[in-house]
Amino acid sequence: MATERVGTMTEDYVKVIWKAHEWSGEGLTTTELAATLGVAPSSVSGNLKKLARDGFLDYEPYGRATLTASGRAVAVQVVRRHRLLETYLVEHFGYAWDEVHDEAEVLEHAVSDRLLGRIDEELGFPDHDPHGDPIPRADGTITHPSGRRLHELAAGSSGDVVRVSDHDPALLRFLGTLSIRVGSRVRVVEHHGFAGSLRLELLDSAGGSVAATELATVAANAIWVTPVA
Template sequence: MASPAVDDYLKTIYHHTEWQDARITPSQIAVVLGLAPSSVTEMVQKLAAQGLVTHRPYGPIGLTPEGEKRAAAIVRRHRLVETWLVREFGYGWDEVHEEAEVLEHALSDRLLEGIDERLGRPRFDPHGDAIPDAEGRVHREPFVLLADAAPGHSGRVLRVSDRDSALLRALLDVGIDVGRAVRVRDAATAAVDGGPELALPEGAAEAVWLTA
């Protein structure tokens, strides 16, 4: 079942548990991919029959070892393409997601390896998401979601969700990007790099992860 549709399902399941532990449900997949629940149910059954996911009716969905391996491979492609577009072509971090969605399915393995080598084998993409290596391995530091950070918590920005391009631009406008030092007052207010406290854009609390 080698197809972009299958890869998109596996990638969605993989993404869901990267930064929290709860497994994804069919209804959540339907929302993320913009599909009818009945279509998701049918595809999940096919993925289970192929040994790529574990699933019980109306229950959460997980990846099997084979599904994890395949998901990591497509995630690797996507994130290397995003990194390539930012470093080599001057794209902004808010501009690369949609381009990578297209290109990840078009690149040969040879070209992908060349991109990885040219970029110096990067471990993280422009949004701070870990790039799996060729064996699917990743490394992440201990983290905390901004919404869950205690008042007074200080840490570096590890990751910013790429789901909302407008939010990415708004965060950059207030000085928040990957690697930036932040001190949290509450979920709506923080100081960046020792500067004054400032109001964070709406949605930032659920889109920014800091070092724990």
């Protein structure tokens, strides 16, 4: 269900707050928002107060900003546009998964609902983007994949990769060189607690090992998997 379009600033803020809550369950502080958006904390404080007055979020100075129902409705539609555009750029223009975020950031504010509907249809109504993040439907409904962070898997356990955080393009490029992407099956061989890393095997469709690598905790934290027997 489409919502009335609002300004770019509003869309940017509610989307960032919604995405932070999507996987961590928490809102964002002024400092965290400033770092994510690349603006001064003083500017963020002023904009948060305006968005609170406009009814898009709940915010108390020095506290965490959380979305109201109106803010969530706007955020979900922006996220839908962003993730469909990322998917289209990868599937139809040959972009790599680490290249699409900035392009989609620009296009998400300009694409019309009519064009977005055609893109959705052309793609076959995908339920997730190239990073495994769920794509909200036109009516605002959204289904998140079940999964846990890779580092939470016990040694000897296997899992299918269902999501990789797109926060750091360099990390996406690195994981791409290891052929770790959404849909890959992996097995945790061993946790190296003191080293802050784990040894990982990449598996084929029959469960056989095709490659092995060491992953630091920061990389393992960016990967969500669904455990398999």
